Amino acid sequence: MLETRDLYKHFGGLVATDHVSLSIREGELHAVIGPNGAGKTTLIAQLAGELRPDGGAILFDGKDVTRTPVQRRAASGLARSFQITSVFPSFSALANVALAVQAHAGHSFRFWRRAAHDAALTGPARDALELVGLGSRAEVPAELLSHGEQRQLEIAMALATRPRMLLLDEPMAGMGPAEGASMVDLLRKLKGRYTILLIEHDMDAVFALADWITVLVHGAVIATGTPEEIRYDAEVRRAYLGEETV
Numbered sequence: 610m611l612e613t614r615d616l617y618k619h620f621g622g623l624v625a626t627d628h629v630s631l632s633i634r635e636g637e638l639h640a641v642i643g644p645n646g647a648g649k650t651t652l653i654a655q656l657a658g659e660l661r662p663d664g665g666a667i668l669f670d671g672k673d674v675t676r677t678p679v680q681r682r683a684a685s686g687l688a689r690s691f692q693i694t695s696v697f698p699s700f701s702a703l704a705n706v707a708l709a710v711q712a713h714a715g716h717s718f719r720f721w722r723r724a725a726h727d728a729a730l731t732g733p734a735r736d737a738l739e740l741v742g743l744g745s746r747a748e749v750p751a752e753l754l755s756h757g758e759q760r761q762l763e764i765a766m767a768l769a770t771r772p773r774m775l776l777l778d779e780p781m782a783g784m785g786p787a788e789g790a791s792m793v794d795l796l797r798k799l800k801g802r803y804t805i806l807l808i809e810h811d812m813d814a815v816f817a818l819a820d821w822i823t824v825l826v827h828g829a830v831i832a833t834g835t836p837e838e839i840r841y842d843a844e845v846r847r848a849y850l851g852e853e854t855v
């Protein structure tokens with residue numbers, strides 16, 4: 610479903626994406642891991658269309674989208690949270706998701722006042738909130754949601770755009786154990802329904818959820834494999850995981 614061929618990006622003398630070739634099949638949860646500064650966020654920004662690669666290609670559904678702008682990439686089903694619209698803190702969770710539905714439908718933000726009352730928008734918005742576990746928090750202003758709930762809201766907003774593939778950049782960052790566990794439950798629920806590329810530092814979560822794992826070090830892929838293959842890969846252990854951590 611998503612493929613990169615020889616993707617290359619540098620910032621001055623620093624190579625952030627070093628000839629990365631990846632292949633993510635439909636329905637899979639593919640995790641990208643690596644130490645700080647390995648180039649994970651830079652990779653996702655290129656996949657989403659926010660950052661232009663210096664070389665190589667990105668294919669979505671077999672079509673070359675390397676130079677396709679963010680909005681058109683999102684409209685074709687490749688969604689990163691926060692991509693279409695950002696959270697309005699004083700608006701309810703429901704209104705925020707309704708706005709994401711509206712933005713995806715191509716309406717102007719001039720009509721935002723109506724979004725929270727239009728059943729064509731609130732219906733799908735409620736469904737997305739239910740799916741992420743925020744059904745009972747629909748009327749709460751986004752700024753009063755807990756940190757974990759705000760991350761769930763971002764995912765609901767991404768889901769509201771009817772994506773086929775989700776790009777998730779550290780959905781568990783800053784979460785405590787309880788919030789982290791409910792995010793793992795949510796990702797398990799989304800897995801299979803959506804193709805997912807997940808960047809995450811929480812190795813327990815990655816190894817529990819991923820079908821495939823790619824390890825990036827200094828911008829380059831050092832290994833791609835199943836969780837079992839990655840866990841016992843000598844180079845990965847040496848470069849990243851360490852002997853004790855897994």
Ligand SMILES: Nc1ncnc2c1ncn2[C@@H]1O[C@H](COP(=O)(O)OP(=O)(O)OP(=O)(O)O)[C@@H](O)[C@H]1O
Nearest residue numbers: 620623624625643644645646647648649650651652
């Ligand atoms: N806009 C930029 N200008 C210059 N250098 C950048 C820019 N963005 C990222 N870099 C550098 O590119 C490298 C890769 O950064 P990136 O944020 O993609 O890594 P990461 O794997 O996501 O790290 P982390 O796990 O800490 O989030 C880093 O050395 C970073 O300093």
